[in-house]
Amino acid sequence: MFPQVIINDNGNTYTFGTNNAARGNRVDQKIFQIQNDVTINLGKHKISTGISYQLIDLLNEFTFNPQGTFIFNSLPSFYNSSPIGTITPLGVSSGSGLPTAYSLGYTLQPGRTVTLDKAKFVQFGVYMQDEFFPTEKLKITAGVRADVTAFLTNPQNNPAVPGYNFQNAIGELEKYNTTNTPRTTVLISPRVGFNWDIKGDRTLQLRGGSGIFSGNIPFVYIKTGFINGLNEGAINAPTAAQAAAYPFNPDPRAYIPTDGKMAANYELNFIAPNFKLPQTFRSTLGLDAKLPGNIIASIEAVYSSDINAPYYRNANLNYNTSTTSPDGRLKYTSARINPNITGAYVLDNISKGSQFFLTESISKQFSKDFAVSLSYTYGESKDVYPLRSTIASGAFNAIQVVGNPNVPVKNYSDYDLRHRIVGSLNYRISYAKDKMASSIGIFFEGAQQGRGTYAYGGTGNVNQDGSNANDLIFVPQNQSQINLVASSTATVEQQWDALDRFISNSKYLKNRRGQFAERNGILLPWYYQADIKFSQDFSGLLLKNKNTLQVTVDIINFTNLINKNWGVYNTIANTTPITALSATTFQVNPVLLQRGEFIQDNGLNSRYRIQVGVRYSFN
Incomplete structure (x- = not known):
């Protein structure tokens, strides 16, 4: 293994070495499932009901950045980080080159190169649906589903954490402990739909429906709550002055402490006390028509909005030390509330994302062996927090912002479709x-x-929040x-x-x-x-x-x-x-x-x- 090296040189970026998320990354799931469905016909009603039970055993081996990452602000500074007298492409090394930033994550588990975590949880669902035919032309489908998720494994307790003060996005005091998992709550998902054969001969059909749908957040996000300072440590030196203590070394283990003690600096991951698994409201309306010449035409509109979408915030950012920079953005004068906590990332909920799609299509089956089709879709997708990484710190720092990264702003989604x-x-x-x-x-x-974003390069950390890559220009x-x-x-x-x-x-x-500039403001x-x-x-x-x-x-x-x-x-x-x-x-x-x-x-x-x-x- 070799450390990851990033060199920013006159607008160019050179990256080489071991990817900071590749080493020893493994997820293993064992799922035991019982499901039973029953369908009963009662006149004009077709009633279906059932239950579902899942026992999920999750194992995850992962530590982010276990080989370390060095950032240099020029090619000469990197080449001059070689031992004095080394011949480089730019001449003889002076040995004086230093990184402008350095970071490292390491496990405290004996005999391991990355951290091993295990979690176990159950999911139980009960559902009922009624297909009702009030007339031969109209079918109405109504149903409801109730889901419960219970976590059987809690993270270890870090006794030091209750003594720390944290803040929400606007500087109000918060307290946390490391044993929280999402509360056992019941998620209710009602829905109703219809299909109306207007003429009774399937040549003109109106269809649609609305409902709330519950989905599983990938449970690797819940697993991040098991990173609590007892099993991992971190070094985060985002400035040149701090990184000077870590001159370049090709050995990934060079700066990993060897005493086996709890790290002096570490990352914390919390789950908000009222965190709920995500849901989505979705409504659709469509019309299908059989036109002369055996042509089928359709138009369909779909609208969705997020309910309890997941996002991360950093509760160790000190909003009360913020000020305003010359360009008007919020800037931190002292980013960390607790200097030894490299980040305290809270998995929380927000309900601001929305999506709209309108699709028009036409098709013709000339014969059983010859068919053509054409469709057009207009889409607009907006969100406040795309989860671009399964690592809490990675997901948080990947969201480009103006000023306060703990206040998500609704912008176009990474998957905004627009025209197709x-x-x-x-x-x-x-x-x-x-x-x-x-x-x-x-x-x-x-x-x-798709879309893209303009952010600052380099290691200037414009809003001084500790991240060099998340500042919109x-x-x-x-x-x-x-x-x-x-x-x-x-x-x-x-x-x-x-x-x-x-x-x-x-x-x-x-x-x-x-x-x-806006996140995803550029349309390609x-x-x-x-x-x-x-x-x-x-x-x-x-x-x-x-x-x-x-x-x-x-x-x-x-x-x-x-x-x-x-x-x-x-x-x-x-x-x-x-x-x-x-x-x-x-x-x-x-x-x-x-x-x-x-x-x-x-x-x-x-x-x-x-x-x-x-x-x-x-x-």
């Missing part, structure tokens, strides 16, 4: 007395590629609104000219001058791609019965096979266009900004692929 067009064509022909058949299928998709109206510092390759004037031009040429940023360009599938069937060739040998050829991104410039995805050229050297000083790289806002993504999705398959079916 999908078409398909399928044709099959049989011959040789049905012993052979050839098929072709074409699938086309055109859609906007301020988009300057003019040069007086950004404190640029000359670099070895560009003067302040050259940097401003490049940044001003970049902002003016960005459809998004030019409308945000004098304001902060459209992409277009077609896939083709050929299949050839040979039936009854080996035996008298109709066994079938099928050979298939899939050409994924056939558009790129035709033309290398087609079927290509675009990505944001630089999601960190401004480098924060400190909380108030910045640099940009004019060469990188000259590339523009979007560049071609040369990954696998932008390349054609051919897959050949053979299948033999016994009939």
